[in-house]
Amino acid sequence: MDHFQLRNGILHVEDVPLPAIAEAVGTPVYVYSRATLVRHAQVFRDGLSGLSDPHIAFAVKSNPNLAVLRVLAKEGFGADVVSGGELTRALAAGMKPADIVFSGVGKTHAELVQGIEAGIGQFNIESEEEGYELSAIAQDRGVRVACALRVNPDVDARTHEKISTGKRENKFGVPLDRAASIYAALADKPGLDMRGVAVHIGSQLGDLEPLETAFGKLGALIAELRGKGQSVTHADLGGGLGVPYRKDEVFPTPAEYGAMVARVTADWSVRLSFEPGRVIAGNAGVLLTRVIRSKRSGNGPPFVIVDAAMNDLARPAMYGAWHDFDAVQPTGERMTAHIVGPICETGDTFAMDREIDAIGAGDLAVFRTAGAYGATMASSYNSRGYVAEVLVDGDRFAVVADRIMPHSIMDAERVPEWL
Numbered sequence: 001m002d003h004f005q006l007r008n009g010i011l012h013v014e015d016v017p018l019p020a021i022a023e024a025v026g027t028p029v030y031v032y033s034r035a036t037l038v039r040h041a042q043v044f045r046d047g048l049s050g051l052s053d054p055h056i057a058f059a060v061k062s063n064p065n066l067a068v069l070r071v072l073a074k075e076g077f078g079a080d081v082v083s084g085g086e087l088t089r090a091l092a093a094g095m096k097p098a099d100i101v102f103s104g105v106g107k108t109h110a111e112l113v114q115g116i117e118a119g120i121g122q123f124n125i126e127s128e129e130e131g132y133e134l135s136a137i138a139q140d141r142g143v144r145v146a147c148a149l150r151v152n153p154d155v156d157a158r159t160h161e162k163i164s165t166g167k168r169e170n171k172f173g174v175p176l177d178r179a180a181s182i183y184a185a186l187a188d189k190p191g192l193d194m195r196g197v198a199v200h201i202g203s204q205l206g207d208l209e210p211l212e213t214a215f216g217k218l219g220a221l222i223a224e225l226r227g228k229g230q231s232v233t234h235a236d237l238g239g240g241l242g243v244p245y246r247k248d249e250v251f252p253t254p255a256e257y258g259a260m261v262a263r264v265t266a267d268w269s270v271r272l273s274f275e276p277g278r279v280i281a282g283n284a285g286v287l288l289t290r291v292i293r294s295k296r297s298g299n300g301p302p303f304v305i306v307d308a309a310m311n312d313l314a315r316p317a318m319y320g321a322w323h324d325f326d327a328v329q330p331t332g333e334r335m336t337a338h339i340v341g342p343i344c345e346t347g348d349t350f351a352m353d354r355e356i357d358a359i360g361a362g363d364l365a366v367f368r369t370a371g372a373y374g375a376t377m378a379s380s381y382n383s384r385g386y387v388a389e390v391l392v393d394g395d396r397f398a399v400v401a402d403r404i405m406p407h408s409i410m411d412a413e414r415v416p417e418w419l
């Protein structure tokens with residue numbers, strides 16, 4: 001069931017008509033559906049029902065809003081964090097420290113300390129150097145921290161190059177052919193409880209095959225490590241499952257993914273962890289925007305200028321990504337247009353030559369599938385503020401992130417007295 005439906009010709013999120021949110025909060029605004037988040041969490045968990053006691057850690061970077069994290073904490077999810085800021089959020093949202101995994105290629109000394117002091121469940125170490133630093137910090141404090149070694153399996157995830165993370169030339173993890181010796185070296189270090197291996201090959205994967213290849217290599221590594229006398233009790237399979245951004249796209253389901261995982265890992269005898277982000281949050285949110293005006297462009301289609309821009313939703317400018325664009329009150333008429341934001345960059349283009357609902361100045365519309373890698377990637381470029389976020393639950397909604405106005409950002413700036 002989809003919680004973004006037309007009712008009486010008006011697009012609703014659950015039981016709330018979007019014009020009511022635009023009226024109360026203004027535009028642009030991200031709108032999330034609690035029921036959709038919960039359903040995605042359940043579908044993902046159900047997909048893993050063939051595994052014993054899987055650990056699911058939501059990838060906080062995909063949507064770090066505290067209310068979104070709280071919804072998922074209530075679903076029993078932990079968190080996969082990649083910075084001290086994300087760790088602070090996960091804890092503030094009520095995630096149990098033991099359910100938090102700390103990933104990231106450049107954890108600072110301060111972040112490693114923060115993770116230890118918070119008592120998180122696992123560090124995913126991304127280099128030998130990081131392991132030594134973590135060992136020294138843990139030893140200093142007289143503690144032992146649970147760790148997995150993230151390996152780079154050199155697998156082409158067949159996704160956008162900027163979100164591919166498992167090729168040899170990517171910065172993530174340690175090379176597979178050195179993993180066993182690094183694991184052994186770190187297992188000998190005080191303060192580290194080397195208990196597993198981790199892999200994450202990229203995001204928005206449309207195909208299970210690269211994942212299966214990567215997991216196969218991880219399985220071989222586990223066998224090799226055990227053959228050399230190492231203990232391996234945990235394996236973290238990362239995230240990456242893609243979602244349809246267009247109505248006609250078909251992606252592997254969590255059930256298909258779970259069945260593949262169950263098959264590939266059948267004889268691993270480890271506790272498996274997962275770090276889904278986009279597949280949970282992506283289709284649980286839209287970016288609600290209002291058309292400022294339309295502008296003719298020579299003989300071509302008009303430019304529909306909306307009040308959302310690349311600073312609010314960066315994916316089209318950053319990755320050439322597609323987001324479906326639908327009128328909130330479609331008339332049934334269609335038109336072809338270029339959809340652009342107000343920012344002074346040609347990159348601030350959401351779509352060219354797109355067939356869309358006929359729409360004009362003052363009308364509301366949504367960019368779909370904006371719940372992941374949306375608000376979290378916002379900037380204040382062009383001295384625009386930060387977009388507000390709203391969570392819908394049935395017939396009620398709440399502002400879960402205030403709009404940050406340009407003057408508040410300016411308040412953090414100073415002109416030195418000598419100027």
Ligand SMILES: *Cc1c(COP(=O)(O)O)cnc(C)c1O
Nearest residue numbers: 059103203239240275276277278
């Ligand atoms: C980004 C990331 C994820 C989540 O990826 P999705 O494609 O959103 O599922 C999981 N694990 C790590 C280490 C990541 O960097």
